[in-house]
Amino acid sequence: MKSIRDYRSDAVTLATFEMRQAMANAEVGDDFAGEDPTVKYLEDMSAQMFGKEAGLFVISATMANQIAMMTSTQRGDEVLVGEESHIYNMETGGLAALSGVQARPLRSLNGKFDLPGLQRAIRNRGLQLPITRVLCLENTYDLNLGIPLSQEYMSEISMLAHKYDLLVFLDGARIFNATTALKIEPKLLCQDIDVVQFSLCKGLSAPVGAILLGTKDFIEQARRVRQRIGGGMAQAGHMAAAGIVALQTMIVRIEDDHINAKRLAIELARFNESLVNVEKTLTNIVQINLGSVGKDALYLSNSLAEYGIKVKVVDPTTCRLVTHWGITVSDIDETIDTIVKILR
Numbered sequence: 001m002k003s004i005r006d007y008r009s010d011a012v013t014l015a016t017f018e019m020r021q022a023m024a025n026a027e028v029g030d031d032f033a034g035e036d037p038t039v040k041y042l043e044d045m046s047a048q049m050f051g052k053e054a055g056l057f058v059i060s061a062t063m064a065n066q067i068a069m070m071t072s073t074q075r076g077d078e079v080l081v082g083e084e085s086h087i088y089n090m091e092t093g094g095l096a097a098l099s100g101v102q103a104r105p106l107r108s109l110n111g112k113f114d115l116p117g118l119q120r121a122i123r124n125r126g127l128q129l130p131i132t133r134v135l136c137l138e139n140t141y142d143l144n145l146g147i148p149l150s151q152e153y154m155s156e157i158s159m160l161a162h163k164y165d166l167l168v169f170l171d172g173a174r175i176f177n178a179t180t181a182l183k184i185e186p187k188l189l190c191q192d193i194d195v196v197q198f199s200l201c202k203g204l205s206a207p208v209g210a211i212l213l214g215t216k217d218f219i220e221q222a223r224r225v226r227q228r229i230g231g232g233m234a235q236a237g238h239m240a241a242a243g244i245v246a247l248q249t250m251i252v253r254i255e256d257d258h259i260n261a262k263r264l265a266i267e268l269a270r271f272n273e274s275l276v277n278v279e280k281t282l283t284n285i286v287q288i289n290l291g292s293v294g295k296d297a298l299y300l301s302n303s304l305a306e307y308g309i310k311v312k313v314v315d316p317t318t319c320r321l322v323t324h325w326g327i328t329v330s331d332i333d334e335t336i337d338t339i340v341k342i343l344r
């Protein structure tokens with residue numbers, strides 16, 4: 001592994017040696033005609049892991065989210081989304097631009113929607129009212145916090161949504177961080193979810209790709225939508241091959257990222273306890289809050305850059321550090337020392 005000292009995202013990870021070999025040696029065919037055995041293998045393997053009927057290999061988690069919405073809504077529908085969610089904030093207004101739906105953002109407390117609030121947000125049917133069509137969940141929730149949401153919570157909220165005939169969609173870009181933190185199989189965690197997607201290139205380190213999962217019918221329609229927006233690929237098996245290796249070899253090591261994130265959080269809190277909320281550092285994302293030490297986020301990020309360490313500025317007083325396969329324990333210790341030196 002090559003240490004890259006880049007904490008801006010877990011999407012910066014590089015393909016492993018085994019992935020590169022699998023890509024070179026993949027058996028491929030024309031995926032337009034459904035004839036790429038490696039793509040098929042990855043889609044079936046993913047569907048089995050999550051207990052869903054069928055899967056679709058797409059280019060990115062953003063594409064998976066948008067295809068899911070285009071497949072499940074009509075123009076003018078309303079979809080319920082988390083106020084901090086990726087689909088609402090980070091996809092160039094795709095919900096409006098591609099699906100023509102309106103998003104209704106829901107507040108959350110520690111990543112959880114309040115049930116009565118959610119119930120109130122689901123509209124009655126009426127001539128003047130938009131139709132509430134989809135409940136969008138995200139797990140881990142909040143790209144700047146990475147909160148794992150329990151199976152009990154996801155099932156409770158899905159049951160409520162199903163009572164009103166909503167489709168429950170899960171953006172599981174970082175679902176394996178959630179399954180690792182909660183020590184649960186994806187199949188169980190997602191048992192009451194209708195449609196789910198996960199990323200192959202965040203914690204799992206594949207170079208490209210995400211998988212969308214649902215019923216056979218849903219995925220058949222989603223495949224047409226993927227084609228419509230130019231997401232159909234010919235010999236995609238070269239990329240799917242890396243995805244297969246990602247699922248086979250990279251899930252087990254995500255625990256290391258969580259241990260590293262916790263170590264970073266604990267040591268920074270030892271230096272100054274207002275810098276990090278250790279209890280809320282549950283997966284691979286560490287938030288550094290600089291408000292109380294009178295420094296701004298840009299100062300920390302620029303200072304760290306001088307030492308070759310890259311972090312993301314979330315807002316004027318907050319930085320985000322994401323741990324991943326490219327970050328070693330010694331990187332963590334060096335980063336702790338460097339931050340302490342800068343802020344002392």
Ligand SMILES: *Cc1c(COP(=O)(O)O)cnc(C)c1O
Binds near residue numbers: 059063086202
């Ligand atoms: C990163 C991320 C995405 C988008 O992933 P891409 O593959 O970069 O398009 C979607 N949802 C969540 C929660 C993410 O963290």
